[in-house]
Amino acid sequence: MHNAILQPIVVLIGWTLVMLAWAIATRLPAMRAAGVDLGRLVGTTAADADRALPKAVQWKAHNYNHLTEQPTLFYAVCTVIALTGTGNGVNAWIAWVYVALRIVHSLVQATVNRVQPRFILFLLSTLALVALTLHAAMAVFR
Template sequence: MHSEILKPVVVLIAWTLVMLIWMMATRLPAMKASGIDLGKLVGSKPSDADQGLPREVQWKAHNYNHLMEQPTLFYAVCMVIALTGTGNGVNAWIAWAYVGLRIAHSVWQATVNKVSLRFVLFFASSLALVALTLHAAMAVFSSHAG
């Protein structure tokens, strides 16, 4: 039997791929419309696109980058929790909360992007990550751990 915490891990990975597709589906046509030729770009960095593409297009790219940052800690802590046999029950629920908040953060950032609500979603997901980390530490450092 597998650990329930692996389900939200897979969902967040799938969501990240959805954001990748959404980013490409909006960014590539915007680049073409702006006269940017991928074949001629040399040594550019992602922030260069902020100068030449509409901000609404860049919001998807910024969110995709965000999904490569803090969620990497989520994946790692979920693996620790799964390996310690504590990935069911409350830890699975907290992981689902984290994923739901990150998806809401993505949709908000990619569409409306008002920072005040985006920050609330980020902060709430960070609290869920802190809780998972504390639970992972308790499982790993517990005197009962083998």
């Protein structure tokens, strides 16, 4: 494949949408059970939902938010790598590692939400992102 690094980008975007669907599928019934009327809500914050809904329900929404934060850097750096024609081989492999770590991080956060394994997974995925960034810099500044 010409730019294999595009595949992990699409998979992580798909996974982010899966997490969004999971958050909605658990949050709406929990809101109904808590007596929250969406039609009457005005200007609420995430903290309001955290107070009103069970923690395990909120974990999915929190993870969805996380998937719209650091992964934006992943999308950008992978796009740079693809545009420089260096998106195959080791860069594609590192991108897949990043995506796998983020998916496992999501599953941990959305189910048991233990901080230590989440932190380790986040740290490892960040190291993969650093490696991709260095490779992108080498491709752009060579």
